[in-house]
Amino acid sequence: MQPCLQAVHITKVFPGVRALSDVSVDFYPGEVHALMGENGAGKSTLIKILSGVYTPTEGDILLDGQKIEFKGPRDAMDRGISVIHQELSIAKDLTVAENIFLGEEKTSGMFLDNRSMNARALELLKQMKMDAIIKPTDVAGELTAAQQQMVEIARVINKNARVVIMDEPTSSLSEHEIDALFEQIRILRSKGVAIAYISHRMKEIFEICDRSTVLRDGCFVRTDLIKDITEHDLVASMVGREIDDYFVHTEHTRGEETLRVEGLTHGKQFKNVSFTAYKGEILGIAGLVGAGRTETMETIFGARHADSGKVFVNGKEVHFKSPKDAIAHKIGMVTEDRRTTGLMLKAMIKDNEVLPSLIYHMKSMGFADQKWIDTVSKEYVGKLRVKTPSVETIIGNLSGGNQQKVVLAKWLIAESQILILDEPTRGIDVNAKSEFYTLMNDFVDQGGTIVMVSSELPEVLGVSDRIIVMCEGRVTGELSREEATEQKIMYLASQVD
């Protein structure tokens, strides 16, 4: 059979990064093809090349065997390649029918032909057996996420798409809603549409997909028919890599309990999360993107409010109304995205360093203690070896690694005893990572507690004393440093119930 879409020896180089090297994948009509790999394996880059967002540095895209160069996403769409993005692409203020026809509205004369658009939308929804639940005139923003996704699928059907790329389409759906989505995928498949399906969930892959391709570190690993491969082999080929030796880990002595969480629950984001962290320990929280780890940490830090559950600090139950309360209890949080939530990018290093501590170092009448600010900010820039001409440098001008050191300095100055680190080494280079791990070890050696969320398996394995794995907002397992392996973590991280 002739593949309808082929990626042939695709290489994509971004400044400083080789996102894909020599990857070839074929997509056949009437087949669901799983694209698999860890975060950063190159799946997103490949999707963007197939859908015309990026042009490949080397290699070709073939459509029905013919070489083709997409002029942009619109061009790819016009040639029958549609993407259903992880974040929904729905204009929430428009109706269902208006969304389905967005960009290709039907008109009669100079006016919109709402009647025929609504009729066609109803026809599509009937085909999908969704007409009892979704009406063409419903406002899209008032539908559930699952229903909005159905609207996107209706749009794809209306466009007569031949290849549909679905990027983690089930990430915001419930079990019941996933069944409804799979029903639609089967209908599309029976019509000869080729589907590229990206998901981390093993169960789904084996339920809906016909073929799988694994990428790792931007390279092609293997393509198999699903019936010829086992879950174990698939996971092994996704990870299968030596843990690099730049991880710094020293033996710590575990002290008394410092942070305990019991049954923490927040709507759909996380349910019944319980764990305990101790003095002198780095607790790793592993899982895939979207497992609810960040939301859990933000809740502990008081930035969100739980529906139920308890948090104990040093054995006493606490109720944080806002991060201010958490900081008063000597908890610090290094957020996932330092550029938007970690730093005031346009401010000086010293102002960033002292922000959470300012209210504890006020002079009379509320004046800031400039002398203290200057002394302490210089002291910590020195201690953490931040490379900068002075503490008055605008922080946005520093490298990622040095910025992250300043974020850490901020919490050390605030005398934090418990540090929550969310993806602490994202986007910083190898040497800076290694230095950062050393600083983490020093902190723990001095009696601190670290809870580290990381999606990078080697990092979790290399740095943590103990590892908790989350999946879909639940804790699915706990592993000691000795027993933890990439396979075990990946297995626990894809335990969808």
Added chain:
Amino acid sequence: MAEKNVQSKGFSAKDFLVKNMVVVILVALILGFGLGTAGKFFQANNLINLTTQMAINAMLSAGLTYVIILGGIDISVGSVAALAGVISTLIAVQIPGLSKLGSIPILIIPALVVGVICGSFNGFMISRMNVVPMIATLAMQTIGRGLCFIFSGGTAVSGIPKTYGFVGAGRWLATEGNPNGWIPNITIFVIIMVAAVHILLSKTVFGRHVYATGSNQQVAHLAGVNTKNVVFLGHVICSVMAAMAGVLNASKLNSGQPAACDGYEMYAIAATVLGGTSLTGGSGSVARAMIGCAVIAVINNGMNLMHIDSYWQKVVIGAIILFAVILDMAQKKKRV
């Protein structure tokens, strides 16, 4: 999934009231002032006056609706209006034998020219140079006002032929009891213009793209909508409507004032928001903005009739704007 749906479909009197609060307010105000002025409010003459008092703001807010649905704001409409008024009257002064009908192109052509130029400036700065709408239109506001004074030499344009006031102050259907006529020309003109921009927004592909762009620019872009052009044209429409309002105002007063329409942008924003157009973009309508205009006009008119200090009118209108925005936020919250 299904249950939630049934719930949202059910008719709820509370939802209806919240959605149409502005209509309720309008009716309450009309009844209140009707009683408060012992029926004077309901006299035919007053009701007709009311439409002429609404006229300028109706034009401004109809155009502004486009920009606000796009998620932007335009605070230059007052200046653009004044500039069009000054230029139109400067031309009228040059034509001593101006006929009544001849005054119409002397209004419309300068308004179109000024509107397209000013709107293109705003639209270009916002859609192509990525200047924040508030700042781009603040610049236009200041530049426009400056040009008014430059062109007029700093004083009101004088020596305008009486016939220039035909559209702005003239009336149809003179009777014995009312020799001036019943139907104001300005009202007819405004109804035609507003209906045109209403239909453009609600019935055409372009209008649909305005909503889509305002709702989520990225989504619209990915669906193949040329969102930059949509933003650009939205600003052109807004400025053209503002310039039309300006020449109507000049014609109504038979005078070209460089300081005309100062601060009118705030009344226009107020009317649009009162009408339920969300300041975060994506939803609203010209027709509903007209209800907002009516609320403001009724408050001003009614308070005048009751001899309430005009300074208090500003306080009341400010409070009502705040109320409308809080209502909008409450609606948005419900949706999440």
